Amino acid sequence: xxxxxxxxxxxxxxxxxxxxxxxxxxxxxxxxxxxxxxxxxxxxxxxxxxxxxxxxxxxxxxxxxxxxxxxxxxxxxxxxxxx
Numbered sequence: 686x687x688x689x690x691x692x693x694x695x696x697x698x699x700x701x702x703x704x705x706x707x708x709x710x711x712x713x714x715x716x717x718x719x720x721x722x723x724x725x726x727x728x729x730x731x732x733x734x735x736x737x738x739x740x741x742x743x744x745x746x747x748x749x750x751x752x753x754x755x756x757x758x759x760x761x762x763x764x765x766x767x768x
Contacts, residue, residue, distance in 0.1 A: 694731035715754035716742065 686707065689698040695716070699708040708726040711719040716730050727735045733742035733749060742749040747758040 688728070696726070696728050699726055716749070716751040718751075 686702070687700045688696045689700060690696050695712060697710060698706055701707050706722075708721075708723040710721040710726070712729075713719055716733075727737075729735050729742045730749070733744050736743050736748070739748070740750075740752075741757070742751060744756075746761040747756050749755070750757045
């Protein structure tokens with residue numbers, strides 16, 4: 686399989702080795718899902734996996750809420766991250 690991504694690295698389609706589109710989606714600028722076909726694909730914004738139970742995107746150490754357009758948990762690196 687091959688991912689087709691936009692300029693942000695957001696996966697928009699998953700194509701099989703035979704060239705068939707297995708999955709595709711459209712998002713707004715905050716990562717909110719606008720349209721999706723074959724919704725068994727959990728990869729979202731770069732480095733994020735969709736958590737079906739919460740509706741949040743998991744980034745290894747914290748969660749992103751696409752409805753709020755921000756992370757809802759503290760960055761584990763804290764102030765060392767540049768803020």
